[in-house]
Amino acid sequence: MTVIESPMTLPPPPDDATRQARLDKMRARATGLLVIAALVFLASRHYAPAYAWLDWVRAGAEAALVGGLADWFAVTALFRRPLGLPIPHTAIIMTQRDRIGRVLGSFVQRHFLTREVVAAELRRLRLSERLAKWLASPDNSARVAALLQSGFARTVQAVPDEEFRALIRHAAVERVEHTLVAPILGDVLAVVTNDDRHHEILDQALQIVATALTENRESIRAQIHKESPWYMPGIVDNAIYRQLLRATEQTIADVRADPRHPLRMRFDDELRAFADKLKHSPDMGAKAEAIKSQVLNADVVESIVDGVWDSVRASALRYGADGEPPPAGLVRGLAAAGTALLANEATLAELDETLIDAVSDAAERHRDHVGALIARTVQAWDPSVAAARLELAVGPDLQYIRINGTLVGALAGLAIHALSKVLP
Secondary structure (H helix, E strand, C coil): CCCCCCCCCCCCCHHHHHHHHHHHHHHHHHHHHHHHHHHHHHHHHCCCEEEEEEEEHHHHHHHHHHHHHHHHHHHHHHCCHHHHHHCCCCEEEEEECHHHHHHHHHHHHHHHCCCHHHHHHHHHHHHHHHHHHHHHHHHHHHHHHHHHHHHHHHHHHHHHHHHHHHHHHHHHHHHHHHCCCHHHHHHHHHHHHHCCCCCHHHHHHHHHHHHHHHHHHHHHHHHHHHHHCCCCCCHHHHHHHHHHHHHHHHHHHHHHHHCCCHHHHHHHHHHHHHHHHHHCHHHHHHHHHHHHHHHCCCCCHHHHHHHHHHHHHHHHHHEEEEECCHHHHHHHHHHHHHHHHHHHHHHHHHHHHHHHHHHHHHHHHHHHHHHHHHHHHHHHHHHHHHHHHHHHHHHHHHHHHHHHHHHHHHHHCCCCCCCHCCCC
């Protein structure tokens, strides 16, 4: 069995309070480092005349202060106007919200909703195998069976009685009306005669006749005596009875014992001829259709339709009752279907490809709508709310830019000061 690769799971996102606390913490660190750089700059500038080496410290602190302030301005300008001043190209998220929404929607549309990306991810997930494993669990198959049971009950209860009867009548009676029964019966008889199964029927029929003769001997004797002329002596009647009964029983025994008995062969010929007539004779077909019409127009057919509907409705009422468990056979059947799927790699692969084609086609066909939805959603945000949301999401990481800018600025200041000492 193929091992299913577990999908990458992401940790649950923190709430807004946690994000705000992390943002405040990182912002305090970046601002604190900037304040330290300012204090070091002021102190080194003040004491530089007394200590020559403080020129190096002042140069590093001055560059750190410049770098930290520049990065503070850049990070702040993404979300709001620095110090509330109407500086051009600041508060970018609030002023460029529509363009950001279009760019974000286009990015998702072009790089996430392509057929290749969707198909590769679905193929990696092996959805059909996951579904089969899920369905093979008795608890899950019971849930599915309960849903099917509830859906069946609600559907049946919602259908009016007359419409359901008409549906049964259309599904059964009307289809039979439009089906020629004579050729079908002829084909059935042809199959039976080709396999010699009709001999079993003949043997059973002969056994029934033999049993009937044995059980009704006195009735046969009485009927022969009744039908004889008044002048016929009783002894003659008894002789005729015994001879007739003996001949009949012997004939039946001979036919049952001899597979090639002439009567058995005649039965074969007559049955095959009858099957051929059913398939090819217009007269026989017309007679069969007439008999079929009489049967279908009989009251018994309506009784059958009513009986089917009453049975279905009673089952629906029973299944729809609160607390009624789903049929055990349905639960076992669903679980068995899941188990059977797991054992059939070819079927699983075929189901996977079907799902992949369907989902990939849908993703490719509707990706423009998804991109437009993302763009409209971003555009509908309140500017200040959108900026606040994004700052909570990425603001803590952006504070590292300020920290790095301060530290890199200090190193750059030291490097520049060193070059000024070396160069003439």
